[in-house]
Amino acid sequence: MLSQAISFDRDKVLPAAVLILGLSAIWVVLTVVYRLYFHPLSHLPGPLLAKVTDLYGGYHAWTRRNHYHLFELHKKYGPVIRYGPDRVSFNSSVAVKEIYGASKPLKKAAGYRAVQLQKDTNNLFSSTDKGFHGKRRRILGQGFSEQAMKSYEDIVHERVDKFCEILTKEAGGDGWGATKNMSKLCAGLTFDVMGALVFGQPFRILEDESGLSYVIDAIISAARSVGVFVHLPMIGKNEFLFRIRAILRLMFLSLKDIKNIKSFLTLSSEMTKERADKEAAKAAGEDMTKANGTPNKDILGYILNAKDPETQEGLNLDEVWGEARLLIIAGSDTTSTSLAGALYYLARNPKIFERLRNELRCAFPSEGDIWPGQKLSKCNYLRFVIDEALRMACPVGGILWRETMTDYMVEGIKLPKGTDVGVPLYAIHHNTNYFTDPHTFNPDRWDEKVVGEEFVALGKSAWLPFQIGSRGCIGRPLANMELTLTLAKVVYSFDMKFDEGKESLGQTTLSDGILEFETRDQLTAETTGPFLRFKRAGRA
Numbered sequence: 001m002l003s004q005a006i007s008f009d010r011d012k013v014l015p016a017a018v019l020i021l022g023l024s025a026i027w028v029v030l031t032v033v034y035r036l037y038f039h040p041l042s043h044l045p046g047p048l049l050a051k052v053t054d055l056y057g058g059y060h061a062w063t064r065r066n067h068y069h070l071f072e073l074h075k076k077y078g079p080v081i082r083y084g085p086d087r088v089s090f091n092s093s094v095a096v097k098e099i100y101g102a103s104k105p106l107k108k109a110a111g112y113r114a115v116q117l118q119k120d121t122n123n124l125f126s127s128t129d130k131g132f133h134g135k136r137r138r139i140l141g142q143g144f145s146e147q148a149m150k151s152y153e154d155i156v157h158e159r160v161d162k163f164c165e166i167l168t169k170e171a172g173g174d175g176w177g178a179t180k181n182m183s184k185l186c187a188g189l190t191f192d193v194m195g196a197l198v199f200g201q202p203f204r205i206l207e208d209e210s211g212l213s214y215v216i217d218a219i220i221s222a223a224r225s226v227g228v229f230v231h232l233p234m235i236g237k238n239e240f241l242f243r244i245r246a247i248l249r250l251m252f253l254s255l256k257d258i259k260n261i262k263s264f265l266t267l268s269s270e271m272t273k274e275r276a277d278k279e280a281a282k283a284a285g286e287d288m289t290k291a292n293g294t295p296n297k298d299i300l301g302y303i304l305n306a307k308d309p310e311t312q313e314g315l316n317l318d319e320v321w322g323e324a325r326l327l328i329i330a331g332s333d334t335t336s337t338s339l340a341g342a343l344y345y346l347a348r349n350p351k352i353f354e355r356l357r358n359e360l361r362c363a364f365p366s367e368g369d370i371w372p373g374q375k376l377s378k379c380n381y382l383r384f385v386i387d388e389a390l391r392m393a394c395p396v397g398g399i400l401w402r403e404t405m406t407d408y409m410v411e412g413i414k415l416p417k418g419t420d421v422g423v424p425l426y427a428i429h430h431n432t433n434y435f436t437d438p439h440t441f442n443p444d445r446w447d448e449k450v451v452g453e454e455f456v457a458l459g460k461s462a463w464l465p466f467q468i469g470s471r472g473c474i475g476r477p478l479a480n481m482e483l484t485l486t487l488a489k490v491v492y493s494f495d496m497k498f499d500e501g502k503e504s505l506g507q508t509t510l511s512d513g514i515l516e517f518e519t520r521d522q523l524t525a526e527t528t529g530p531f532l533r534f535k536r537a538g539r540a
């Protein structure tokens with residue numbers, strides 16, 4: 001009986017399986033042939049596999065060297081590459097304007113849904129809907145106004161001073177402090193600043209007192225999967241894959257990572273609730289303390305009270321929590337990468353370091369006089385050093401995909417509706433059409449008096465660490481405040497040198513043997529080092 005049943009099943013199942021396999025194989029072959037020879041983008045150059053499947057880009061995102069890979073590919077294939085069946089990468093400033101400029105018929109690509117932090121709640125960063133984004137940006141924008149920025153100065157200043165204090169902690173008889181892994185220390189600073197600015201209380205990671213340094217690990221590990229998913233449009237487009245993305249994420253996480261992420265979720269939820277309760281308990285404005293004659297608040301203080309100027313709607317607690325987490329994530333890694341990058345290039349270039357110190361010492365009688373504001377923004381060389389660090393070690397070095405909402409032309413190339421397009425930031429920042437010797441750290445390239453107005457304008461057209469347009473970085477003024485203040489204070493007061501045994505850590509060698517500070521791209525970046533030692537410097 002049993003053998004009869006099996007043979008009966010086999011008689012039916014086998015041909016069905018063969019049929020399904022056969023049809024699938026035909027479907028795969030037809031899809032490949034279509035994508036290679038008949039697709040509207042089939043005439044564009046690019047790696048064969050990328051033309052056939054998005055898994056090619058997904059794989060390179062997984063290696064976290066996608067930005068370096070795109071740079072090499074553009075060198076090989078030219079300014080336009082097909083980097084997925086329906087994806088095109090452009091390496092030109094014309095494309096920057098046509099893709100990211102204001103009022104273009106493009107929106108964030110479907111891959112961004114992967115950045116959605118809560119199940120069904122979008123945030124400012126993840127939303128692909130222009131209407132939703134406009135409303136949300138009007139609300140969050142109130143936490144980044146000029147007046148708001150002024151009110152944050154005290155908090156940032158306090159954390160930067162703590163950062164400086166740590167540099168020569170444990171100094172020996174020769175005055176040189178113990179070696180510091182600057183990626184770690186800069187992350188401590190920027191996470192502390194974001195904790196203080198978002199929730200009104202620093203995480204105190206710098207002091208290593210609070211036991212909250214796991215927050216950094218949690219965010220870095222969570223970013224790994226996001227950095228891959230954002231390059232896999234199927235995760236945003238296919239509802240099933242989108243719903244199971246939490247399970248897919250497990251492939252990128254260890255048990256420790258999961259524990260850290262869970263703890264961060266609980267912590268941020270509790271801090272948001274606590275902050276909202278405080279705000280509710282007081283009349284608006286009652287919790288302001290005076291600093292420099294301006295009201296002192298944190299970002300949640302603004303967000304909790306903010307209303308969309310057009311609709312008068314505010315955010316509910318869940319939405320506030322989502323935005324709070326987004327701000328911690330978006331505002332910490334990015335700024336710490338730029339800071340670590342700038343310190344790496346300053347340590348590598350003692351003449352540039354000295355010139356910067358001279359500028360600062362002429363501008364300020366003592367370190368204590370360094371404060372955000374006009375005097376600091378007039379330090380042009382400091383600005384050039386930061387802009388150059390943001391070019392070389394761009395914290396978001398990959399490609400930020402946008403989807404065409406109609407048939408659309410970029411660089412004269414007709415793209416069907418639904419095509420993902422973008423400009424890879426690392427690649428354009430190292431494009432010789434805009435930057436001579438692009439792998440050389442040269443702040444003078446931003447000085448009109450040295451290279452001329454035209455040349456600076458050319459560079460600026462291809463410099464977009466904060467992205468441009470309506471989806472550009474909302475936190476740019478805050479990042480600028482942190483970067484200028486920290487670098488000014490460090491360079492003003494400290495000598496620095498590499499730890500000789502660890503000098504080569506945290507660097508990468510590109511294909512032609514060029515050495516650079518390594519950024520491991522996972523939408524934002526993970527970095528190591530530089531490993532530096534500091535000593536309080538006397539005044540000549």
Ligand code: HEM
Nearest residue numbers: 125330331334335338396400465466467471473474475479
């Ligand atoms: C040097 C530091 C920073 C760099 C290089 C940077 C870079 C960027 C870039 C390239 C984008 C566009 C991303 C995209 O199109 O997908 C962006 C967006 C964003 N950034 Fe930053 N960022 C920095 C610091 C900050 C800080 C300090 C904050 C918050 C306090 C912040 C919050 C955000 C938010 C919320 C968005 C989404 C804006 C929107 O879609 O409207 N960033 N950033």
